[in-house]
Amino acid sequence: MTLEIESLAYGGRGVARDEGFVVFVAGALPGDRVRAEVTKSKRNHAEARTVELIEAGPDRIPDRCDHGGEPCPGAPWQGLAYEQQLHHKSEQVMDSLRRLGGLTGFELDPIEPAVEQWRYRNKLEYSFGERDGEIMLGFHARGRWDEVVDAKDCMLASEANNHARNAVRAWAHDQGLPAYDPADGRGVLRNLVVREGARTGQLQTRLVTSAAEIPKPPVDLHTIIEGPGGSTDGPTGVLGAELLEEELCGLRFAISHRAFFQTNTAMAERLYAIAAEFASLSGSERVFDLFCGIGTLGLSLAGDAGEVWGVELVGEAVGDAEENARRNEIDNAHFIAGDARKEIAPMLAEAGPPDVVVLDPPRAGLSKKVVRRVIECDAPRIVYVSCNPTTLAPNAAQLVEAGYGLTRVKPVDMFPQTPHIECVALLEKAP
Ligand SMILES: C[S@@+](CC[C@H](N)C(=O)[O-])C[C@H]1O[C@@H](n2cnc3c(N)ncnc32)[C@H](O)[C@@H]1O
Numbered sequence: 050m051t052l053e054i055e056s057l058a059y060g061g062r063g064v065a066r067d068e069g070f071v072v073f074v075a076g077a078l079p080g081d082r083v084r085a086e087v088t089k090s091k092r093n094h095a096e097a098r099t100v101e102l103i104e105a106g107p108d109r110i111p112d113r114c115d116h117g118g119e120p121c122p123g124a125p126w127q128g129l130a131y132e133q134q135l136h137h138k139s140e141q142v143m144d145s146l147r148r149l150g151g152l153t154g155f156e157l158d159p160i161e162p163a164v165e166q167w168r169y170r171n172k173l174e175y176s177f178g179e180r181d182g183e184i185m186l187g188f189h190a191r192g193r194w195d196e197v198v199d200a201k202d203c204m205l206a207s208e209a210n211n212h213a214r215n216a217v218r219a220w221a222h223d224q225g226l227p228a229y230d231p232a233d234g235r236g237v238l239r240n241l242v243v244r245e246g247a248r249t250g251q252l253q254t255r256l257v258t259s260a261a262e263i264p265k266p267p268v269d270l271h272t273i274i275e276g277p278g279g280s281t282d283g284p285t286g287v288l289g290a291e292l293l294e295e296e297l298c299g300l301r302f303a304i305s306h307r308a309f310f311q312t313n314t315a316m317a318e319r320l321y322a323i324a325a326e327f328a329s330l331s332g333s334e335r336v337f338d339l340f341c342g343i344g345t346l347g348l349s350l351a352g353d354a355g356e357v358w359g360v361e362l363v364g365e366a367v368g369d370a371e372e373n374a375r376r377n378e379i380d381n382a383h384f385i386a387g388d389a390r391k392e393i394a395p396m397l398a399e400a401g402p403p404d405v406v407v408l409d410p411p412r413a414g415l416s417k418k419v420v421r422r423v424i425e426c427d428a429p430r431i432v433y434v435s436c437n438p439t440t441l442a443p444n445a446a447q448l449v450e451a452g453y454g455l456t457r458v459k460p461v462d463m464f465p466q467t468p469h470i471e472c473v474a475l476l477e478k479a480p
Contacts, residue, residue, distance in 0.1 A: 063079065081109065123173075152446060163316055177241070226263060273285075324350075328407060336351075337396070341361045347370075347407070348374060354381065354405075359384040
């Protein structure tokens with residue numbers, strides 16, 4: 050189809066309309082005229098991906114990151130000027146809270162812009178593929194699980210990260226190892242994950258392969274995955290450094306490869322500073338840190354709190370959180386491994402009611418049941434760090450129904466050149 054793009058939808062795709070029929074087009078921005086391939090079609094709308102940019106919209110700026118002529122799949126908004134990216138993100142936070150949550154009367158603070166607009170990611174996951182018998186190591190082309198574009202200098206990654214990826218590709222080429230082909234389950238090389246301590250300069254490389262015997266790879270960790278599936282998580286052998294270290298908020302953290310860590314180090318620090326401002330601790334409060342990962346947020350608040358209690362599902366992350374408390378000589382933090390759905394109630398019984406709950410769930414947000422567990426904590430303040438305003442909205446609405454007021458929301462741009470939006474929301478109980 051040839052389409053004219055009118056606006057941007059939540060999630061970042063361009064929107065084209067034709068007599069009431071709506072097409073969401075990946076890789077297209079407002080004002081663009083594109084040739085697009087329909088990937089899914091329903092009665093009133095379709096999904097499509099851009100095949101050719103016939104005419105760029107008047108506001109489009111030139112791409113800075115491409116891989117052999119393919120625009121970088123990790124930077125779908127790079128054609129939008131940065132000010133426009135920030136504007137759209139703020140609008141989408143406001144729109145989600147109003148439209149999906151029916152929420153009004155809160156203050157929407159100006160969006161916190163990113164410290165760095167490029168080379169800000171401290172973690173990238175690359176995929177192996179082949180073209181004309183040559184090994185490729187880069188990203189899946191937009192909307193294509195079967196095609197990998199080779200990355201030589203990804204502008205979202207640091208130079209050290211790019212160098213590490215290129216060195217592993219050169220090794221794979223020299224060894225003549227084939228890429229894993231998900232279509233027939235043959236081949237060997239699946240993914241490479243490169244993580245970096247932006248402040249410590251440490252780099253961690255993890256190769257993911259099929260179960261085939263291979264020569265010792267030049268990486269820190271080697272994960273073997275048998276059978277199909279796109280996950281990079283599996284049994285992992287240690288060949289080099291096991292833990293990665295990073296500095297944040299004046300503390301030093303150890304990170305296991307299975308544990309979550311904020312992908313933009315400089316902006317994680319800004320995000321936590323905003324959460325701390327909203328928490329407004331005076332030194333004596335009991336703080337619950339739900340979905341605490343390796344404890345970064347809770348430990349960064351511990352110096353201004355009476356005590357911190359964290360809950361996290363991934364066992365290795367909880368081990369890291371405990372180790373991180375020890376390393377930083379923080380002795381007022383406790384961490385519990387388990388599902389927040391089950392662990393909040395016993396933690397409440399053991400610790401007593403919190404003065405502040407901070408929570409930072411995955412994109413899916415909280416189930417209604419977990420929101421009920423949070424309500425039972427009866428904290429005067431809840432600081433909700435959200436990476437998805439469309440799930441924050443119904444969660445916040447449920448909290449408002451239970452007697453909280455949504456007072457402040459501040460969007461934070463953790464991921465320039467992408468449509469991903471982070472924000473911090475403050476919910477307070479009327480005194
Ligand atoms: C967005 S991360 C935030 C982590 C941490 N607050 C930080 O800033 O690094 C969400 C965390 O929730 C954890 N998680 C996911 N589902 C969970 C559940 N049902 N119960 C407890 N933790 C969960 C994930 O493992 C991850 O560490």
